[in-house]
Amino acid sequence: MLAGSLNEFGLADVFTLLSTTRKTGVLNLETAAVKGRVWIAQGGLCNAVADVTRSPLAARLLHGGEASEAQAREIVAAQADGDSQRLQDALDVLGLGSDRVRSILVDQITDAVFDLSRWSDGTFAFDNQAVGDVIAVTSAADVLGTVQQRLSEWEGFAANVPADDAVLDVVSRPSGGAEGISVQASHWEVLTLVDGLRPVAEVIELTGQGTFTVSRMISELIGVGLVRVLDDPTGETASQHRRRILVTAEEQLLGATPRSLSSRPVPPTPPPGAPAASDAASADAEDVDPAERAQDDRPSPADLLDVAPPGAVEVAFDVEPDEAEHTAHNGVDVDDLLGEPPEEPKSPAPAPSSSASAAEDRRARELAALGIGPAPSAEEPTDEPRPLARDNNVNADLLARLIDGVKGA
Structure with a gap:
C-alpha cells in the first residue's frame, strides 16, 4: 500500500505516480480536521470529494433544480458506499444526458482536487480496490493543469475574498447604478443565496461549485457593489431593519394589523364574522373551528333580513278594492x-x-x-269631517x- 505525508510528497507527485502506474483504487487523504477521498480507475480520476462528510455533487444538482430530494439522497448514499455503479444508476435516473453528467463530474473532481492541493499538511494512503463501472474518467494530468492555473489566479483575488465565517448581504441600491450592471447566470445562482444570514462557507457549500469558483464570483459581486460584508453579522440586516421601521410605523400610526417581523410575512387573519364572498366560501366557512366561530355572536346581514327584531310590526299596503x-x-x-x-270572491247576496x-x-x-x-x-256632504x-x-x-x-x- 502506498502511503506517506503530504509534507514530503506533494499531491501532484502522488497523482503522477498513480497515473503512470495505471493504478485502480481509492486515495484517502486526511488532516486533523477533515478527510478527503479520490477514486482512481486505470490511473484516471473518476470521482473526488474534499470532505467525505459533504456531497458537493448532490448540492450542485439540488441547487440547479436537476434532482429531487429522493434522488439527492440516493446520490449521497452512493458516495457513502463508495459504489461507482450505484452512483451511475442514480445519475442515469435524472435523465440529464451523458455529456451533462460528465461535465458535472469533471467540474466536481477539479473543484475537490483544488481544495486538496491547498492543504499545507496531512497524510495520504492508497488502497488497491475495485471501483466498479465508472461514468467518466478524466486524465490526472488535465486536472492538475487546471488546478495549477487556478492556484495562480487565486493569488490574485484571494485578498478580496471574505473569510469563511463572514456574512454577506445584498446591497439594495448599488453605488454604480443598476443600469450599468449585468449579472451572469452563474453569478445569479450565488446571489440568490446571499441573504444577510449565511456565511461565505455555507454559500459555497450550498452551491456545490467549489471554493475557487464561488469565491471568485463573490469577489466579483463585491467589486461591482451588489454584495457587501456585514460589519455586525449578529445584528439585523439592512432589509430587516427597513422592514421593522415600516411595520412598526404602520401599526402605530395607521392602525395596521400586527404582523410578524420574520423574513416570511404572515398573511393577515380575516376579521371574525366577515360575510362569505360566495356560496363556496360559505361552505368552506362551515369547517371553521366552533371555538373560533363563537368569538363573534353578531348576526350577519343575511340574518337581519330573515329575523325581525322584537316588537316589530309588519306593514302591508292594500290595493283599493273593487x-x-x-x-x-x-x-x-x-x-x-x-x-x-x-x-x-263570494256570490252576491239575494236582493x-x-x-x-x-x-x-x-x-x-x-x-x-x-x-x-x-x-x-243623494246629496254629498262637502265640508263634513x-x-x-x-x-x-x-x-x-x-x-x-x-x-x-x-x-x-
Whole structure:
C-alpha cells in the first residue's frame, strides 16, 4: 500500500505516480480536521470529494433544480458506499444526458482536487480496490493543469475574498447604478443565496461549485457593489431593519394589523364574522373551528333580513278594492268600511224585499246620525269631517258589534 505525508510528497507527485502506474483504487487523504477521498480507475480520476462528510455533487444538482430530494439522497448514499455503479444508476435516473453528467463530474473532481492541493499538511494512503463501472474518467494530468492555473489566479483575488465565517448581504441600491450592471447566470445562482444570514462557507457549500469558483464570483459581486460584508453579522440586516421601521410605523400610526417581523410575512387573519364572498366560501366557512366561530355572536346581514327584531310590526299596503266584489254584513258593506278587498270572491247576496229595504234605509239613517256611513239622500256632504267608515284604523270586529248593538236598540 502506498502511503506517506503530504509534507514530503506533494499531491501532484502522488497523482503522477498513480497515473503512470495505471493504478485502480481509492486515495484517502486526511488532516486533523477533515478527510478527503479520490477514486482512481486505470490511473484516471473518476470521482473526488474534499470532505467525505459533504456531497458537493448532490448540492450542485439540488441547487440547479436537476434532482429531487429522493434522488439527492440516493446520490449521497452512493458516495457513502463508495459504489461507482450505484452512483451511475442514480445519475442515469435524472435523465440529464451523458455529456451533462460528465461535465458535472469533471467540474466536481477539479473543484475537490483544488481544495486538496491547498492543504499545507496531512497524510495520504492508497488502497488497491475495485471501483466498479465508472461514468467518466478524466486524465490526472488535465486536472492538475487546471488546478495549477487556478492556484495562480487565486493569488490574485484571494485578498478580496471574505473569510469563511463572514456574512454577506445584498446591497439594495448599488453605488454604480443598476443600469450599468449585468449579472451572469452563474453569478445569479450565488446571489440568490446571499441573504444577510449565511456565511461565505455555507454559500459555497450550498452551491456545490467549489471554493475557487464561488469565491471568485463573490469577489466579483463585491467589486461591482451588489454584495457587501456585514460589519455586525449578529445584528439585523439592512432589509430587516427597513422592514421593522415600516411595520412598526404602520401599526402605530395607521392602525395596521400586527404582523410578524420574520423574513416570511404572515398573511393577515380575516376579521371574525366577515360575510362569505360566495356560496363556496360559505361552505368552506362551515369547517371553521366552533371555538373560533363563537368569538363573534353578531348576526350577519343575511340574518337581519330573515329575523325581525322584537316588537316589530309588519306593514302591508292594500290595493283599493273593487266595489263590485264587496260583501255585506247584516246589510252594511264591511269591506267598504275597512277599505280592504275580500280574501276570496263570494256570490252576491239575494236582493232584499221591500220591507227589508225599508229597514235597511232606516238603519242607514241611524248610523248616519252617529257619523257612521253616508246618508241615504243623494246629496254629498262637502265640508263634513272624514267618516269613520273610511278610517283604516277602525277594527272590523268592533265595528260589527257596534252595528249589531244599534240593530238591537
